[in-house]
Amino acid sequence: MRAANLALVTAAAYARPEPRSRAELADVTSVSRATVGRLVDDLVRAGLLVEGPAAPSQGPGRPSIPLLPTGHRYAALGLQVNVRRLTARVVDLAGTLVSESVIDGDFTDSDPDTVLPQLLSLGREVVRSSADGREVVGAGLALPGLVGADGQLLRAPNLGWQEVDIRAIVDGRLGGLPLVIDNEATFAALTAARHAPGRPAAIGDFVYLSGEVGVGGAIVVDGQVLRGRHGWAGEVGHVPVTADGPRCPCGSTGCLETYVGRSALLARAGLPVDSPPAALAAAMGRGEHRAVTAIEEAARALAVALGGVVNVLDVPTVVLGGHLADLGAALADRVQSGLAERVLASRWVPPVVLVGSSDISPAATGAAYVPWKDCSPIRDRCSPGGARRHTDRREVSGGWR
Numbered sequence: 001m002r003a004a005n006l007a008l009v010t011a012a013a014y015a016r017p018e019p020r021s022r023a024e025l026a027d028v029t030s031v032s033r034a035t036v037g038r039l040v041d042d043l044v045r046a047g048l049l050v051e052g053p054a055a056p057s058q059g060p061g062r063p064s065i066p067l068l069p070t071g072h073r074y075a076a077l078g079l080q081v082n083v084r085r086l087t088a089r090v091v092d093l094a095g096t097l098v099s100e101s102v103i104d105g106d107f108t109d110s111d112p113d114t115v116l117p118q119l120l121s122l123g124r125e126v127v128r129s130s131a132d133g134r135e136v137v138g139a140g141l142a143l144p145g146l147v148g149a150d151g152q153l154l155r156a157p158n159l160g161w162q163e164v165d166i167r168a169i170v171d172g173r174l175g176g177l178p179l180v181i182d183n184e185a186t187f188a189a190l191t192a193a194r195h196a197p198g199r200p201a202a203i204g205d206f207v208y209l210s211g212e213v214g215v216g217g218a219i220v221v222d223g224q225v226l227r228g229r230h231g232w233a234g235e236v237g238h239v240p241v242t243a244d245g246p247r248c249p250c251g252s253t254g255c256l257e258t259y260v261g262r263s264a265l266l267a268r269a270g271l272p273v274d275s276p277p278a279a280l281a282a283a284m285g286r287g288e289h290r291a292v293t294a295i296e297e298a299a300r301a302l303a304v305a306l307g308g309v310v311n312v313l314d315v316p317t318v319v320l321g322g323h324l325a326d327l328g329a330a331l332a333d334r335v336q337s338g339l340a341e342r343v344l345a346s347r348w349v350p351p352v353v354l355v356g357s358s359d360i361s362p363a364a365t366g367a368a369y370v371p372w373k374d375c376s377p378i379r380d381r382c383s384p385g386g387a388r389r390h391t392d393r394r395e396v397s398g399g400w401r
């Protein structure tokens with residue numbers, strides 16, 4: 001009961017930047033004022049809330065003391081593998097990027113036994129460089145593929161990885177930090193759904209597309225990623241656009257990824273596949289025929305695939321991420337009007353296409369949000385014995401969002 005109340009009160013205190021008082025926290029959580037008072041004392045002692053100057057009293061009773069979320073004392077490590085980059089970030093509980101290290105390269109058909117130790121070494125380096133009175137409580141690892149319930153990577157077609165026991169490779173290389181492993185689009189979507197761990201953003205229901213060499217996806221409903229039976233839901237990149245289209249690295253044909261994946265799109269535009277997306281936008285701006293055609297085909301493919309998703313799920317907001325965000329100025333309006341034609345309910349609720357952040361590794365940030373999900377790092381540090389070291393801990397669902 002105490003843990004559940006602590007999760008509720010902490011989430012309410014962190015749910016918005018404006019501070020709430022003890023009385024307001026009791027009101028929004030329906031937890032008794034006496035219990036909220038005790039929990040807030042624990043959170044203040046643990047450095048997770050700071051008492052601001054008392055507001056003048058409005059009538060009888062004690063003056064109201066605003067409780068400011070700090071979040072700078074605790075942080076988590078986010079790690080991301082994608083085909084062109086390895087990223088390690090430390091992000092604190094307030095959502096601030098504390099430190100980052102990146103290795104650019106080409107990890108197509110790479111060896112996980114070589115690549116993962118490189119990334120973990122990067123992770124240890126950013127944790128060391130962000131120490132400075134700060135405690136890193138856990139880590140998340142984002143991978144561009146299907147991740148099994150036990151943290152096994154089942155397949156990542158663009159890396160050429162199949163059935164990799166990630167935990168066996170990570171074991172002992174993260175200094176005992178508990179690790180959550182998941183799909184990169186799942187983690188990247190969290191950065192659109194939250195301003196910081198536990199602090200919801202303005203949109204809570206959307207389809208997220210993560211554009212890179214491959215195209216990942218995630219469906220977010222009520223601020224939570226819709227996982228499906230095995231955690232594999234949201235693979236919009238492998239929704240077929242044409243039955244007999246180009247061969248996809250996944251083994252199927254005509255997948256969305258074969259039209260709008262970064263390399264596929266650049267090749268269709270007649271540009272070198274390692275060009276930046278800005279080169280395609282510039283070629284389109286010059287009116288180059290192949291570039292214009294590639295963008296128009298990409299927008300059509302996105303509208304076909306996403307139209308099906310929106311009709312099935314009734315989630316009419318789409319967020320374009322990765323290189324699709326870089327090309328958002330060219331794509332968003334075209335995709336939105338394509339969706340308006342294809343979504344059955346668009347006359348009443350027109351679909352909206354939003355351009356996501358220009359962050360090149362959003363999944364690394366989302367991966368650093370996740371160690372807070374079950375509130376256990378907070379719970380442990382607010383326990384009567386005070387802070388203690390974690391042992392390996394698996395993620396469980398809980399009240400922290």
Ligand SMILES: [Zn+2]
Nearest residue numbers: 238248250255
């Ligand atoms: Zn595919």
